[in-house]
Amino acid sequence: MITDQADEDLMVLYQKGEVRAFEVLLSRHRRPVYNFILRFVGDKETAEDLLQEAFMRVIKGAEAYKRQAKFTTWLYTIARNLCVDQTRRRKHRKHASLDAPMDSSEESGTLMDVIPGNEMASDRKSVNKQLHETMQLAIAALSDEQREVFLMREFLDMPFKQIADVVGVPENTVKSRMRYALEKLRLELDEYKDLAKAAP
């Protein structure tokens, strides 16, 4: 079965003109790549554009792919570079507006809404939502280097070695950045530790 094959084998198949192999790859990695991009850039529309661009680059560069390279390393390197370029392009917008909606959906609130008030959350759902949004803000507050390492490590479950390959820095640097990212998140979320305890 083609769906059981490894990413690298599927890519080799696609190099031979097998479109089905690419479809499998797309279905396998589309969602995690999208979420990585979304958590990196913080914007759904931009994340979808970047996702499409990332897979378009995979298509264009399919000839140059070598079997020895890990496909996910190659794919996330492309995605990460696109995210870095995107964040550089919008550097002028250093801080998120407190009035701006957090995403494009109608029902999404603003950052002002998630800033904790004096009153406690009435129910668990609202607590979770508040906690998740706070977490998103805390992740967005990380530097780009720390954020990419944190996202790949905690959400994609990548080994440090592979993260180092994707980012292009030594493995110890990746570990250091990860340590600083966790420390920063701990400080940012310190006042919500009680909420975290209450979270399911």
Added chain:
Amino acid sequence: MTSAGDDDRDDDAQLRQLRAVWVSMRDEEPSDRGLASLMAAAREKASELEHAGQSSWWQRVLASLRRPPVLALATVTVLLGGALILTQRRADMKADATATSESSADKNVVERSDRERDESVPDARRAGAGSPAAAAGSGAPTADTGAATTGSAPVEPTLARPTVEDPEVVTEKAPRRDPRPTPKLKAPTTASTPTAKAEFSVRPDDDAPAPAPAGGSEAGPRGGMGGSSPPLAIAQDEAPVRSDSVTSNAGVAPPPKPKKPIARTAPPSIEGEDRQTTKDASAKDGGKTQPTLEELVKQCETAATRGDCPAVRVLAQRILTRSPAVYKSRVATHAAIKRCLPSTAPNAME
């Protein structure tokens, strides 16, 4: 919760709680926007890749040749090949230059040898004509100067020029060479050939590193071609000239070193011979290095032409001492010499 293989997480309680928070964050589902265009591009590329896979072998080779590593290899190969070719060509050019310089040096030696041979042939011929003994001893062919310089080698008649030179040409040449010391060397084949005992002489000085005419290169101590050794001829040659015609103590001078090339010195003027005593000549007669009779005659003629009568008288005396026949035939009949000689001298001599 994620768990990496190389996990070195320092999970304290607070961090575990935080991690539980972001792990519980649900993943967003991407919209299908742009998915169709993405798949269309993927199909187009797949067909292109498939076509590329079915391309002919030469297309694949061409495509592989266009890859950067192959281009880099080709560039390095071209550069190395060029460097190799240039190195080889330079080595060939060096070899050619060496061969050319050697051949030109040899050519100069040959040319000089030919020129000297040309000069020596009339002299020797005239000597043969002037001296019946020499003519009888030499047997006609002129000995080559190269053979004369070999010392122990027999004189080989390598050059037999039957040309009869115009006597006037010979006499015209004589004054021109007169200022130079024109030492003569007996044929060094004293034991092997009968011509050595004769008065026949060659002009080994012509093989000497003479002041090169225009751009002529000297053969130097190496000698010339064919193993001839001009320096030897000079060494044997120079000393007699000085001792004979210039200095009075040359007769007691040590015999010249055979291999040492002696630089040609300024020729002593014939006036210097005025100060010489006639006993020099008699001393030389018994010496190993006597001036040849021909040389004496030539010097005498030159001195007479120049009007140097005292020298003419000295030389005539020596010629008369050594060969009255030559004196009669060449000195006494020479108009210029006769003017310098006392009218009674020949008779007195006789």
